[in-house]
Amino acid sequence: MILLLKVGTYPSCFTCPPGRIADAARLVLRAQARRKEKEISMKRPVIFCTLALLAFGMLTLLIACGQSQASVPQYTPQTRDFTMVTVPLLVKESAATFGFLQKDFAKGGVLADKEVYAFSPDHLTVYQGDTVNLTIVNPEDDDHNFTLSDFNVAVALPPQAVTKVSFVANKVGVFTFYCNIAMHVPFMNGQLTVLPDSDATS
Ligand SMILES: [Cu+2]
Numbered sequence: 001m002i003l004l005l006k007v008g009t010y011p012s013c014f015t016c017p018p019g020r021i022a023d024a025a026r027l028v029l030r031a032q033a034r035r036k037e038k039e040i041s042m043k044r045p046v047i048f049c050t051l052a053l054l055a056f057g058m059l060t061l062l063i064a065c066g067q068s069q070a071s072v073p074q075y076t077p078q079t080r081d082f083t084m085v086t087v088p089l090l091v092k093e094s095a096a097t098f099g100f101l102q103k104d105f106a107k108g109g110v111l112a113d114k115e116v117y118a119f120s121p122d123h124l125t126v127y128q129g130d131t132v133n134l135t136i137v138n139p140e141d142d143d144h145n146f147t148l149s150d151f152n153v154a155v156a157l158p159p160q161a162v163t164k165v166s167f168v169a170n171k172v173g174v175f176t177f178y179c180n181i182a183m184h185v186p187f188m189n190g191q192l193t194v195l196p197d198s199d200a201t202s
Pocket of ligand 1: 117143144145179180181184188
């Protein structure tokens with residue numbers, strides 16, 4: 001009895017003509033296609049907005065870069081003139097005034113085989129690209145020299161004479177200049193500071 005009822009529930013499945021089945025299949029496919037179209041049409045504005053935002057971001061970045069490059073003024077290198085002098089600070093002659101130097105200059109003393117001289121001024125500051133003109137006065141009766149190895153500068157400073165030297169400060173940094181006469185090392189030195197040219201315009 002139960003079997004008969006079940007079979008009786010689906011009599012039409014076995015009696016549908018093939019044309020109707022094809023129509024039903026077409027309807028299902030069409031419905032699926034419509035659903036896909038709907039999904040795509042719903043996603044389209046999101047994709048468009050994302051692309052628009054990306055394009056806007058890139059454009060803003062390009063404009064900002066262009067403006068920052070355009071707004072940085074270029075530094076025009078200058079000519080910097082300095083006058084320096086060599087100065088005796090604690091030398092053998094000073095012992096007549098400062099008695100303690102007798103012991104300092106003696107063998108085993110803190111200034112044995114040394115004398116203390118200086119450049120004045122001993123700090124120079126320029127910008128990268130500047131031409132540095134130095135006029136160095138040596139008023140003493142001792143020989144000195146001005147050595148700035150980083151810029152290939154090495155000039156003798158004869159006694160009681162004025163010596164001129166020029167170079168281009170073409171690299172940034174802090175560089176030491178000195179007199180390399182053994183008796184004057186390590187006391188007779190100074191520093192040249194070369195600032196980046198961008199510092200001059202900021
Ligand atoms: Cu010297």
